[in-house]
Amino acid sequence: MxxxxxxxxxxxxGTLSEEIDWVRRPEDLHLIPGAAxxxxxxREAGYFVAxxxxxxxxxxxxxxxxxxxxxxxxxxxLLALEGAxxxxxxxCPHHPTEGMGRWKLKCECRKPKDGLLRELIARxxxxxxxxxxxxxxxxxxxxxxSLGIAGILVRTGKGRREEAxxxxxxxxxxxxxxxxxxxxxxxxxxx
Ligand SMILES: [Mg+2]
Ligand SMILES: [Zn+2]
Numbered sequence: 001m002x003x004x005x006x007x008x009x010x011x012x013x014g015t016l017s018e019e020i021d022w023v024r025r026p027e028d029l030h031l032i033p034g035a036a037x038x039x040x041x042x043r044e045a046g047y048f049v050a051x052x053x054x055x056x057x058x059x060x061x062x063x064x065x066x067x068x069x070x071x072x073x074x075x076x077x078l079l080a081l082e083g084a085x086x087x088x089x090x091x092c093p094h095h096p097t098e099g100m101g102r103w104k105l106k107c108e109c110r111k112p113k114d115g116l117l118r119e120l121i122a123r124x125x126x127x128x129x130x131x132x133x134x135x136x137x138x139x140x141x142x143x144x145x146s147l148g149i150a151g152i153l154v155r156t157g158k159g160r161r162e163e164a165x166x167x168x169x170x171x172x173x174x175x176x177x178x179x180x181x182x183x184x185x186x187x188x189x190x191x
Contacts, residue, residue: 004127005048008183009117009144010039010086011135012053014157015176017075019136024063026074032156034177036082043084045184048126050088051075052116052133052143058093059103065093088124090116111135112142117149134179137162141170152179 013019016039018030042049051072057063063071072089079085092109109115121128133144133151136159141151152171153159163172173179 004121004125004130006046006130007048007050007120007124007126008042008131008180009050009052009120009133009149010176011111011133011137011140012051012055012075014136014159015134015140015154016051019157022057022062023071024057024067026071029071029075029078031075031078032176034175036079036084038177038180039079039086040082040084041180041184043087047183048087048124049085050090050120050124051086052111052120052140053089053091054110055091055093056095056098056110059095059099061099061101068093088120090120092116111137112139112146114143114146117143117147121147132183134173134176138165152182154179 010016016032016035018032023029039049055068058065058068076085092107093103094105094107094110096106120126128147128149131149133141133149134154135141136154136157141153144151152173153163154173154175155163156175173182
């Protein structure tokens with residue numbers, strides 16, 4: 001089936017929310033200015049909007065899965081205040097070398113691996129060819145590139161540092177609202 005839904009896969013820290021050293025409590029998470037309106041705009045344009053995030057804070061023992069889910073519930077509340085929401089939230093709690101216990105493992109879902117994207121595509125009937133990844137790190141874009149998903153790097157979070165390290169041409173936007181403008185603007189022009 002070639003005509004799945006178009007999706008936008010958003011990184012969390014530094015892309016949708018402000019980059020800080022470890023979000024441990026819901027109140028530590030703050031949206032990038034204009035982020036909620038940008039998500040709302042994508043959904044109104046017909047995109048399935050999913051969060052795709054590496055959260056090795058779990059593997060490192062800094063937070064539990066329950067605390068991570070409370071942080072994400074808070075994120076949905078912040079978005080809802082502006083009429084937006086995420087259609088799906090996918091996270092990798094693992095780390096290949098840090099931490100201990102069952103989360104310390106070389107998984108297939110930690111970006112730049114594409115496991116989370118594959119699972120979302122299969123579960124929700126999404127079409128990679130019509131979809132985008134937006135992130136502040138090269139590894140966010142690499143995860144999508146292996147599946148043929150277009151990437152946009154944002155200059156928030158780690159983005160400016162990452163931009164300097166790019167080895168091939170990539171679309172770069174100042175922040176999430178500008179990245180969404182690139183997507184919705186081009187859709188409106190029938191591209
Ligand atoms: Mg990030
Ligand atoms: Zn993982």
